[in-house]
Amino acid sequence: MDALARSRGAYVCRSCTRSLRRQWLRAHTYSTAATTPDIYDVVCVGGGPAGLSLLTALRANPATTHLRVALVEAQHLSKVRTWKLPPDRFSNRCSSLTPTSVRFLDSIGAWKHLERDRVQPYHEMQVWDGVTGARIEFDWGLGAAPSADAIEGTTIAYMNENLNLTSGLLKRLDELGGVAVFDGAKVEAITYGPETEELDLRQWPLVHLSSGNQLCARLLVGADGANSPVRSFAGINAPGWDYNRHGVVATLEMEGDGWRGDQVKIAYQRFLPTGPVAMLPLPGRFSTLVWSTTPANAAVLKSLSPKDFVAMVNAAFRLSPTDLTYMHTQEAGQTDEYSWRIQHTPHDPRAVPQEVVAVQEGTIASFPLRLRHADTYIAERVALIGDAAHTIHPLAGQGLNQGQGDVQSLAKTIEYAVTHGQDIGVTMSLEPYLAERYAANHVLLGVCDKLHKLYSASSGPLVPLRSVGLSAVNALSPLKSFLMNRAAGNPLKLF
Amino acid sequence: MRPALRHLPRRAVRPTPPAPRPTLTAPLPSKSRPFTSTPPHNHNHTPSSASVNETEISHFSALASSWWDPHGPSRPLHLMNPLRHDFIQRCLSTSPESTPSSFKLRYLDVGCGGGIFAESAARLPSTQSVTAIDPSPTILAVAREHARRDPALVGSKGRLTYVNTTIEELPLPEERSDRYDVVTLFEVLEHVDYPAAFLDRVGEFVRPGGWLVLSTIARTWMSWFTTKLVAEDVLGMVPRGTHDWEKYVNEDELRGYFAKKGGQWGAPRVMGVVYVPGVGWREVTGSERIGNYFFGVQRLS
Numbered sequence: 001m002d003a004l005a006r007s008r009g010a011y012v013c014r015s016c017t018r019s020l021r022r023q024w025l026r027a028h029t030y031s032t033a034a035t036t037p038d039i040y041d042v043v044c045v046g047g048g049p050a051g052l053s054l055l056t057a058l059r060a061n062p063a064t065t066h067l068r069v070a071l072v073e074a075q076h077l078s079k080v081r082t083w084k085l086p087p088d089r090f091s092n093r094c095s096s097l098t099p100t101s102v103r104f105l106d107s108i109g110a111w112k113h114l115e116r117d118r119v120q121p122y123h124e125m126q127v128w129d130g131v132t133g134a135r136i137e138f139d140w141g142l143g144a145a146p147s148a149d150a151i152e153g154t155t156i157a158y159m160n161e162n163l164n165l166t167s168g169l170l171k172r173l174d175e176l177g178g179v180a181v182f183d184g185a186k187v188e189a190i191t192y193g194p195e196t197e198e199l200d201l202r203q204w205p206l207v208h209l210s211s212g213n214q215l216c217a218r219l220l221v222g223a224d225g226a227n228s229p230v231r232s233f234a235g236i237n238a239p240g241w242d243y244n245r246h247g248v249v250a251t252l253e254m255e256g257d258g259w260r261g262d263q264v265k266i267a268y269q270r271f272l273p274t275g276p277v278a279m280l281p282l283p284g285r286f287s288t289l290v291w292s293t294t295p296a297n298a299a300v301l302k303s304l305s306p307k308d309f310v311a312m313v314n315a316a317f318r319l320s321p322t323d324l325t326y327m328h329t330q331e332a333g334q335t336d337e338y339s340w341r342i343q344h345t346p347h348d349p350r351a352v353p354q355e356v357v358a359v360q361e362g363t364i365a366s367f368p369l370r371l372r373h374a375d376t377y378i379a380e381r382v383a384l385i386g387d388a389a390h391t392i393h394p395l396a397g398q399g400l401n402q403g404q405g406d407v408q409s410l411a412k413t414i415e416y417a418v419t420h421g422q423d424i425g426v427t428m429s430l431e432p433y434l435a436e437r438y439a440a441n442h443v444l445l446g447v448c449d450k451l452h453k454l455y456s457a458s459s460g461p462l463v464p465l466r467s468v469g470l471s472a473v474n475a476l477s478p479l480k481s482f483l484m485n486r487a488a489g490n491p492l493k494l495f
Numbered sequence: 496m497r498p499a500l501r502h503l504p505r506r507a508v509r510p511t512p513p514a515p516r517p518t519l520t521a522p523l524p525s526k527s528r529p530f531t532s533t534p535p536h537n538h539n540h541t542p543s544s545a546s547v548n549e550t551e552i553s554h555f556s557a558l559a560s561s562w563w564d565p566h567g568p569s570r571p572l573h574l575m576n577p578l579r580h581d582f583i584q585r586c587l588s589t590s591p592e593s594t595p596s597s598f599k600l601r602y603l604d605v606g607c608g609g610g611i612f613a614e615s616a617a618r619l620p621s622t623q624s625v626t627a628i629d630p631s632p633t634i635l636a637v638a639r640e641h642a643r644r645d646p647a648l649v650g651s652k653g654r655l656t657y658v659n660t661t662i663e664e665l666p667l668p669e670e671r672s673d674r675y676d677v678v679t680l681f682e683v684l685e686h687v688d689y690p691a692a693f694l695d696r697v698g699e700f701v702r703p704g705g706w707l708v709l710s711t712i713a714r715t716w717m718s719w720f721t722t723k724l725v726a727e728d729v730l731g732m733v734p735r736g737t738h739d740w741e742k743y744v745n746e747d748e749l750r751g752y753f754a755k756k757g758g759q760w761g762a763p764r765v766m767g768v769v770y771v772p773g774v775g776w777r778e779v780t781g782s783e784r785i786g787n788y789f790f791g792v793q794r795l796s
Binding site (some may be wrong): 039066218428 | 565573576580614615616617618620640643644645646649
């Protein structure tokens, strides 16, 4: 850490750290140099998209660049730094980045470090009810041959591999420098700091790492995921529920570049009684699949041969829920079953994604879906961001964007505190972050949760009602543009 | 620094001293305050304690334990603190030639209380030093203890120094250029018995080109209604006796005081602020004539 560049007037000066070390040694003569705490203004636990974005935002802003910051990550970051795939191979963990998130990433200088030819903007969404067929089309009314400017202005979101984002953020952070990185280091315990003659750090979190380092934090940021150890340390509960659904992901190769070619790309989502299945465009002939379904169905899908898996995905966007239920009971042979059944299923091929022709090897995976929302995002000298604060149903592709929204807000809150001489760790300084993000996240979590539940019914009074709802939304252009603006992450304006 | 308005339920503080309860039928005190008055000669005040009212000191000492509780009675003061910095920046920016942005500032905070402003000023990268004084040893003990929680404030760099003294007893730096760049007086003036004599003394500590920045409450029907009747008597948000309405100082009285100093001071800058419960402080143009306001004036010679 001594090699770190620091400007004058640093919030925590090096000499304080040194003098604390001396006193700490005096007070604890049994301790060794390896276990003396280092004092930081911000210690961020978790080097995912949220944690890396936050540190990048703080380092890139002249008002906060003098803060001493540290990153703690259990994985070795060299793997992320050197991440590289051939142009025709894509990671199966992709996320939708809204234009708002992209603007933010650009403002902190990270966007240009992503491999841009691996990022796919999309301009249309096709969403329909798998039971009744009621449909809503989200497009910006692009003509047959839209201009490049028109396409740029009508991007709903950008599909991007998560690793492309974290790798780009790391490159930007390396360029900025000044972050003490502790990677490949597990958080073994979080306690409170020491008290010396001169200093009272008994309210400062002290992070003990498996490497033997001890980091004392003015502000400890939990960007450490859904099972956040930082959240547990702060005693913050995160109530929620399991959906008893798994998200099955895969990278798929399609028969072509899409119905509107490589220029205007379309995202598809069909609501099935078991959960929504979504096909999101990647560059060229590739797409990424997110299929929310029951754990039993997910297990079947993962056990199938690549050919049968492809048939099931094609079926999921075309056949009736009854057909699909039957095909999930087959141990094999879905390919033949699909080619027979599709002949007897009337459908408009251009209203569904192009046919899938192959699945990339080793890209089929699944993860359980949960809704969690922490009771608060802040405590004395603690702030939670991203999945540590909330996990959402993936049906609206908002999880990563919510995290970026948190980061933007927290970075702004820290900047305000620093420029007004406030201690950035105390709850008084962190309150604006909580006020700005909690309600906004809560609304989005609730909407996605209700959508999931609404479309989980295959019969009953809700089914015709929801179709009326979708058809009505489709007919009402103001409401549609409202929904599209939400999907694109534009801020909600009440007045 | 003294709490101006506190908006949370009465805490376990000693309600000192019992002030006569105003009633709606009782006539308000006369509107004009003998602002330019100095301590009467027959009074036994020593010059060293001219600004200090013992009752006020004991009253605020009783609040010491809750000073740094973000949800305690001092919450409005904590919320107001960022605006103090905004106002100081606004003042300094009017004369960039006397304080260039690269300049490291020396602050004197008079009546620092628990150190809400003093700590924040000491944390700013643009600060060279902060000297913070208060006559109450109890409150200064709280301030010193709290500063130990931040390595940026204590230790070898030591940008923050607390002194238990009054402005009258604080030695005046002999060289005029050694005096302070910014002298602050937040929520103090309304608790001082003889404001003119007090300001005479405080003004001496400002270097030529430096700023005297203060905040206080105007003496109006509205401030009597909000700070005395509603806050102290009706809702009990503030311990009775926190405010003495008759001591409030109006903005035009301050303007008059500085104008009479024969060109020693520049044209004042003023910012009126209003506390909105649940939201915080908001700048409201013109409200300096109604309630809380900031007042900044540059020393020219």
